Amino acid sequence: MRNFFSLRKYICVLAILAAILAIPLTQVHALDDTEAFFRKKKDAHVPIIMYHLVTENSRYVGKFGIRPSELKADLKYLSDNNYNAIVIKDLLDFVENGKILPENPIVLTFDDGNTSDLNFLLPLLDEYNMKAVVSIIGQAADKNTKEQAENPTATYPNLTWSQITELHNSGKIELQSHGYNVHGPTGSGKLKKESQDTYHQRLKTDLKKLQDLFEKHLGYTPNTFCYPLGIISKGSQAVLEELGFKASLSCEEGMNIIQEGDTKSLFKLKRTNRPSGRSIETILNKLHK
Numbered sequence: 189m190r191n192f193f194s195l196r197k198y199i200c201v202l203a204i205l206a207a208i209l210a211i212p213l214t215q216v217h218a219l220d221d222t223e224a225f226f227r228k229k230k231d232a233h234v235p236i237i238m239y240h241l242v243t244e245n246s247r248y249v250g251k252f253g254i255r256p257s258e259l260k261a262d263l264k265y266l267s268d269n270n271y272n273a274i275v276i277k278d279l280l281d282f283v284e285n286g287k288i289l290p291e292n293p294i295v296l297t298f299d300d301g302n303t304s305d306l307n308f309l310l311p312l313l314d315e316y317n318m319k320a321v322v323s324i325i326g327q328a329a330d331k332n333t334k335e336q337a338e339n340p341t342a343t344y345p346n347l348t349w350s351q352i353t354e355l356h357n358s359g360k361i362e363l364q365s366h367g368y369n370v371h372g373p374t375g376s377g378k379l380k381k382e383s384q385d386t387y388h389q390r391l392k393t394d395l396k397k398l399q400d401l402f403e404k405h406l407g408y409t410p411n412t413f414c415y416p417l418g419i420i421s422k423g424s425q426a427v428l429e430e431l432g433f434k435a436s437l438s439c440e441e442g443m444n445i446i447q448e449g450d451t452k453s454l455f456k457l458k459r460t461n462r463p464s465g466r467s468i469e470t471i472l473n474k475l476h477k
């Protein structure tokens with residue numbers, strides 16, 4: 189019995205010693221957690237500019253077409269004013285991993301995958317050491333790839349898959365999804381008499397088709413969906429999330445305020461159209477007001 193009591197006493201002493209030793213460790217952990225909890229999460233103001241065609245053809249210069257000299261002037265302005273053109277990957281690194289963005293970040297987006305991205309945009313990005321995001325229409329890329337194979341001397345308005353690969357290999361352009369074949373008048377929106385289930389399945393099949401083509405030609409899956417015509421229906425977000433998209437681009441104009449840790453803030457990102465005759469300086473001055 190005496191042995192039993194002394195053993196119990198011994199265990200008690202050990203337990204007390206262990207508890208004393210454990211206190212500072214627990215406190216350190218608690219402090220770490222508290223610091224992480226109270227550390228102010230960073231946010232970033234990021235303007236996103238929407239471009240389409242870059243062309244010398246006056247017929248197409250207007251709301252969705254600018255001259256190469258206008259694009260050059262934009263990039264020169266950004267360069268002279270210490271803007272840093274970033275891509276969606278940088279925004280994801282910021283939101284998901286807290287990786288600090290460069291000063292004065294801006295995203296330059298080009299829709300539809302026009303050959304002007306190769307002829308005018310890429311050389312200018314090289315000249316000004318900038319990056320851009322180009323959103324591809326899968327059906328147009330397939331069609332032009334097929335037609336160019338049949339008639340190699342003809343010129344086509346949209347990029348072929350080999351040209352898209354060239355843009356990708358430049359390291360200057362991040363290629364993203366504009367859907368496979370949802371670029372008609374209703375965009376990727378739900379049709380009037382379509383059930384929610386049918387819409388879900390139709391959109392999912394379409395976007396998956398282009399994701400598979402990206403895998404085949406470029407070896408990765410796009411993480412950003414650019415809504416054609418900016419038409420957004422209820423239910424599209426669920427499709428994007430199911431397919432693993434991390435961001436989407438809208439046509440709503442305004443400044444984006446992106447919060448570290450808030451993955452939702454990368455969806456429906458606002459973009460401001462850059463028509464011919466309205467310089468990027470004017471657009472940015474208004475956005476920063």
Ligand SMILES: [Zn+2]
Nearest residue numbers: 299300416417
């Ligand atoms: Zn488009």
